[in-house]
Amino acid sequence: MHKLQTEVLVIGGGATGTGVVWDAALRGFKTILVERRDLTHGTTGRFHGLLHSGGRYAVKDPHGAEECIRENQILRKTHAHCIEDTSGFFVVTPEDEGDDYPEKFVAGCNAVGIPCSEIPVAEALRREPLLNPRISRVFEVPDGSADGFLAAHATVNAARVAGAQIMTYHEVDELIVEERSGERHVVGARVHNVVTGEHIVIYADIIVNAAGAWSGKLAAMAGAEVVILPSKGTMVAMNHRLVNTVINRCKMPSDGDILVPSHTVCIIGTTSVTVPNPEPLRIEPWEVQKMLDEGEKIVPGFSKARVLRAWAGVRPLFQETYTGGGRDVTRKLALLDHSQREGIKGFLTITGGKWTTFRLMAEATVDTICEHLGTQRPCTTATTPVPGAEQGNYWVGHRLHDVEEQRLQGDLICECELVTRTMLENAVQRNPALTLDDLRRDVRLGKGPCQGGFCTYRAVGILNEMESAGNWNHDMLDESADTMQWNAAHLQSPAHNLTRDVTAGNGKGHSAESPTVFNPNLLLRDFLQERWKGVTPVLWGRQLKQERLDELIYLSLMNIDHLPDDELASPVTDFYNFDTTPGPFEPEPKKVG
Amino acid sequence: MHTESWQSVGPSLDECIKCNICTSYCPVASVTDLFPGPKYAGPQSQRFRENGQPHSPDHSVDYCSGCRVCNEVCPTGVKIAEINARARAHMAAEEGIPLRNRLLGRNELLGKVGSIAPPLANFGLHNQLSRVLADKVFGIAQDSKLPRWPKGGTFGKWVKKTQDQRLKSDKKVVYYHGCGTMYYEPFIGQATVAVLEHNGYEVIVPPQNCCGLPLLSNGEFDEAEKYHDNNVNKLVGYARDGFDIIGTTPSCTLTLKEEAPELLDKHDADSTDLKMAVWDIFEWIRERWEEGDFRTDFRPINMILPYHAPCQYRAHRVGKPALEILQLIPELDVRESCARCCGSAGTYGYKKEKHLIAMAVGKELFDFVAVQGPGVTMTASDTETCRWQIELGTGLPSRHPIEIVAAAYGLYNLESRQLTN
Numbered sequence A: 001m002h003k004l005q006t007e008v009l010v011i012g013g014g015a016t017g018t019g020v021v022w023d024a025a026l027r028g029f030k031t032i033l034v035e036r037r038d039l040t041h042g043t044t045g046r047f048h049g050l051l052h053s054g055g056r057y058a059v060k061d062p063h064g065a066e067e068c069i070r071e072n073q074i075l076r077k078t079h080a081h082c083i084e085d086t087s088g089f090f091v092v093t094p095e096d097e098g099d100d101y102p103e104k105f106v107a108g109c110n111a112v113g114i115p116c117s118e119i120p121v122a123e124a125l126r127r128e129p130l131l132n133p134r135i136s137r138v139f140e141v142p143d144g145s146a147d148g149f150l151a152a153h154a155t156v157n158a159a160r161v162a163g164a165q166i167m168t169y170h171e172v173d174e175l176i177v178e179e180r181s182g183e184r185h186v187v188g189a190r191v192h193n194v195v196t197g198e199h200i201v202i203y204a205d206i207i208v209n210a211a212g213a214w215s216g217k218l219a220a221m222a223g224a225e226v227v228i229l230p231s232k233g234t235m236v237a238m239n240h241r242l243v244n245t246v247i248n249r250c251k252m253p254s255d256g257d258i259l260v261p262s263h264t265v266c267i268i269g270t271t272s273v274t275v276p277n278p279e280p281l282r283i284e285p286w287e288v289q290k291m292l293d294e295g296e297k298i299v300p301g302f303s304k305a306r307v308l309r310a311w312a313g314v315r316p317l318f319q320e321t322y323t324g325g326g327r328d329v330t331r332k333l334a335l336l337d338h339s340q341r342e343g344i345k346g347f348l349t350i351t352g353g354k355w356t357t358f359r360l361m362a363e364a365t366v367d368t369i370c371e372h373l374g375t376q377r378p379c380t381t382a383t384t385p386v387p388g389a390e391q392g393n394y395w396v397g398h399r400l401h402d403v404e405e406q407r408l409q410g411d412l413i414c415e416c417e418l419v420t421r422t423m424l425e426n427a428v429q430r431n432p433a434l435t436l437d438d439l440r441r442d443v444r445l446g447k448g449p450c451q452g453g454f455c456t457y458r459a460v461g462i463l464n465e466m467e468s469a470g471n472w473n474h475d476m477l478d479e480s481a482d483t484m485q486w487n488a489a490h491l492q493s494p495a496h497n498l499t500r501d502v503t504a505g506n507g508k509g510h511s512a513e514s515p516t517v518f519n520p521n522l523l524l525r526d527f528l529q530e531r532w533k534g535v536t537p538v539l540w541g542r543q544l545k546q547e548r549l550d551e552l553i554y555l556s557l558m559n560i561d562h563l564p565d566d567e568l569a570s571p572v573t574d575f576y577n578f579d580t581t582p583g584p585f586e587p588e589p590k591k592v593g
Numbered sequence B: 001m002h003t004e005s006w007q008s009v010g011p012s013l014d015e016c017i018k019c020n021i022c023t024s025y026c027p028v029a030s031v032t033d034l035f036p037g038p039k040y041a042g043p044q045s046q047r048f049r050e051n052g053q054p055h056s057p058d059h060s061v062d063y064c065s066g067c068r069v070c071n072e073v074c075p076t077g078v079k080i081a082e083i084n085a086r087a088r089a090h091m092a093a094e095e096g097i098p099l100r101n102r103l104l105g106r107n108e109l110l111g112k113v114g115s116i117a118p119p120l121a122n123f124g125l126h127n128q129l130s131r132v133l134a135d136k137v138f139g140i141a142q143d144s145k146l147p148r149w150p151k152g153g154t155f156g157k158w159v160k161k162t163q164d165q166r167l168k169s170d171k172k173v174v175y176y177h178g179c180g181t182m183y184y185e186p187f188i189g190q191a192t193v194a195v196l197e198h199n200g201y202e203v204i205v206p207p208q209n210c211c212g213l214p215l216l217s218n219g220e221f222d223e224a225e226k227y228h229d230n231n232v233n234k235l236v237g238y239a240r241d242g243f244d245i246i247g248t249t250p251s252c253t254l255t256l257k258e259e260a261p262e263l264l265d266k267h268d269a270d271s272t273d274l275k276m277a278v279w280d281i282f283e284w285i286r287e288r289w290e291e292g293d294f295r296t297d298f299r300p301i302n303m304i305l306p307y308h309a310p311c312q313y314r315a316h317r318v319g320k321p322a323l324e325i326l327q328l329i330p331e332l333d334v335r336e337s338c339a340r341c342c343g344s345a346g347t348y349g350y351k352k353e354k355h356l357i358a359m360a361v362g363k364e365l366f367d368f369v370a371v372q373g374p375g376v377t378m379t380a381s382d383t384e385t386c387r388w389q390i391e392l393g394t395g396l397p398s399r400h401p402i403e404i405v406a407a408a409y410g411l412y413n414l415e416s417r418q419l420t421n
């Protein structure tokens, strides 16, 4: 069995875990991160995409609001290229009138230093012509739109450059706890490679549990108790941007009151429903309806626009003691030092918080690591931009601009989201990616209107070609010099991918011995299933027309339901299946508190 | 900037199911890599174009000729050509409009200026040196076919001069002749008046101005709006009084009927009343003929006539009425071109960087004419820029179908383009 030794082991490749590995590596710790799937497979890959200004928490949670605005200003520098500077409005719609929330909101913003200015309604309507003309007041705050996929890549990129090792598709099965002079120490983790089945033991001086909604499970492996209340949030993405500014309702936070422009789409969200398990997450019809109804209050006609898909993420709400669920519980970051809580040494849990505060969460975590390891090393993440930040903020047209400048129109694989063949090949090789869904997160493959209708078969063809030529196989998961030099920022930009280097494979691996994940039929089916899962909750109107065409392509033309290897499933297939457990029709749950 | 109009393309782009049918039909994308096609330029790129962005992300949309073949074939009704036109206007508003496009957009002004002294203007415009200069300095393609100012003066002058000879009748129609007929081809107007009077109609020729299409296709929306408003003011009274307003240039009538109100978001009562009253002349004639109110006392015309329905004509969605009427003429062997576009698409073919593309697009049509045999002596098409382009591509003269009808009545000479009386 393979053994590794490190100072810090981080479990979980979401925003929090990637933040921790970055901070620890910058402070000179030998660090490994393990993630059981791809980076951002958890909540970070399913969030709403809002870089909070703190405005949302200004009334209810001033401390959280203050953290947000501080981190907002830091991330704009350290992760500039992962952010679109959309700005944000808090609008008072007719439904929100009649109380003094706006006054409290302004006072709250002022109190914690969130720049907030009231602007004339006419000015807001000029900037956002589709906005409800019946709004009575508008406040502008420095909200932004964040690309959580790119940010995770950029963050681990920076960590790698600083010497960290990132192991995706490695799942922690067990934590190794030893008794030393009457004290329990977590000394390592048993991990297996999800693709090859290979077992590895990783010994570490300290282990950080950053497994989000799964951190209760991880804590249990160490004999510690962490109660996580998984709270599902459903979001609905529209086919194109209806607004270019983040629009929040100026009222006590509740369901469906934020509309975020995100790349080529805009996303309305979210619901908040306590669920027994972090996955699978089923989306109920009332949730979709609720989002559309709320959207209608922000942008009249909203529910008539084309809906692209719906998905859900799960908030890892931390509970000291269970008191019942919902939005009002706690979204504050929770750093649990298990040596103090349960006397379990060498083990920390960091959970809760927000995407916006991931850097801060990491800072707090690594500060505690320093204490435990008896050294003093200052945090530098706040002042160290990750590679790619020098590009500055992205804007919605950047890909089209690149494609036009470099005349890459003939090279497009995903036409909706403008993914070129070279972007895809580079992402596969350097990233590394195992499934088309990974590529979706990496380069936005299949995220557009046709939801994979035209790019899936093209991408599978390319992957199959690369696999046969020995340019893509599971060894790609290992760290290589190549991967280290690869700038994650390049994932997003057609302009950076002019040198096509498909000969740079390691020359190993061929279909015969390759693990099942490399089976092209399986790749195709899994990805279609994944896309289908997000489209089914919104299957009417124009998206239904689209799916009918996609169905004709895949079922009638390619006959994919009768491909060879029908029974084949890879270790990652399960995730794309539907939750078929028969559940009662869930009416909208009553709010607690 | 027409912000509202910019936003209104959203619902249309939402209809696209990415089938690429439009891409395979677009005549421009078929001949050049410089234009990536309707789906790419239209609904696809539109998702990347937003208000308040640093700059327009794309420029290849400028290669769309505006022929609207894409709209015609799209199974879900995406208004692709309009999305493209708006993107161009956005770009124009942002980056300014080249002098050349400003000139091409103002053919009415050019027409007026040239009409002051036609021989001088013709010499000025058509001598070798000035064509080279126009090409080099302005980017007006040296080999494109520019119009000539006729010796006899404008159509307006002719109407005034022949005032006393004009038919007075209870049956009246209003004629929207457009700039081409006014300044360059008054004989089309004369043939039209002759045909209408032969059918007992009094022809009213009210003051009017350019429909604004050249400005719209060059992205000068604000200017186009002024032209459109003027036309509405001048013509809406006739519409309200129940007159039909008929035009001989399908692109102009399409602009009044649909393009201008749609691109400029003119949905007020006046624009709507006007648009409801506007007819293409053959659309109108076919209606009269179906009612038995159109004379068919035609003399035989023994010739093969390749006929091309301009793309803007097809955008009227009225079928091919000119074809139906021409087919009533004894012995006339009308051959219908199924070519997608002649290539000129208004002012497109005049632009230096697009002239060769326009000629390549037109090849389908030119080849069609060529295979009709050596006996072919002329072609027919409804829009002037199409006729000029077909003449350039085939070397054969081209006529408006109304000229053919006038000739069949014995009122008009197809060679000299003069009334016979």
Ligand SMILES: Cc1cc2nc3c(=O)[nH]c(=O)nc-3n(C[C@H](O)[C@H](O)[C@H](O)COP(=O)(O)OP(=O)(O)OC[C@H]3O[C@@H](n4cnc5c(N)ncnc54)[C@H](O)[C@@H]3O)c2cc1C
Residues within 6 Å of the ligand: A011, A012, A013, A014, A015, A016, A017, A034, A035, A036, A037, A038, A039, A040, A041, A042, A043, A044, A045, A046, A047, A048, A049, A050, A051, A052, A170, A171, A172, A173, A210, A211, A212, A213, A214, A218, A231, A232, A233, A234, A270, A312, A313, A314, A315, A316, A351, A352, A353, A354, A355, A356, A357
């Ligand atoms: C619906 C919704 C909308 C939100 N919107 C916003 C927003 O707009 N702005 C904002 O700032 N915040 C938002 N948040 C909050 C934010 O998304 C989360 O706080 C943040 O993404 C949590 O990141 P994480 O790394 O802690 O957890 P995760 O991203 O869930 O990461 C945990 C990782 O651990 C991995 N893992 C689990 N078990 C194991 C194991 N045994 N071995 C190895 N790996 C394992 C999982 O695969 C997962 O990738 C939103 C949250 C939700 C639910």
Ligand code: SF4
Residues within 6 Å of the ligand: B025, B026, B027, B028, B029, B037, B038, B041, B063, B064, B065, B066, B067, B068, B069, B070, B071, B080, B081, B084
């Ligand atoms: S209008 Fe004509 S040139 Fe433009 S995209 Fe459509 S078919 Fe192509």
Ligand code: SF4
Residues within 6 Å of the ligand: B015, B016, B017, B018, B019, B020, B021, B022, B023, B038, B039, B042, B043, B073, B074, B075, B076, B077, B078, B080
């Ligand atoms: S024909 Fe219509 S639906 Fe098909 S790709 Fe073109 S615009 Fe989209």
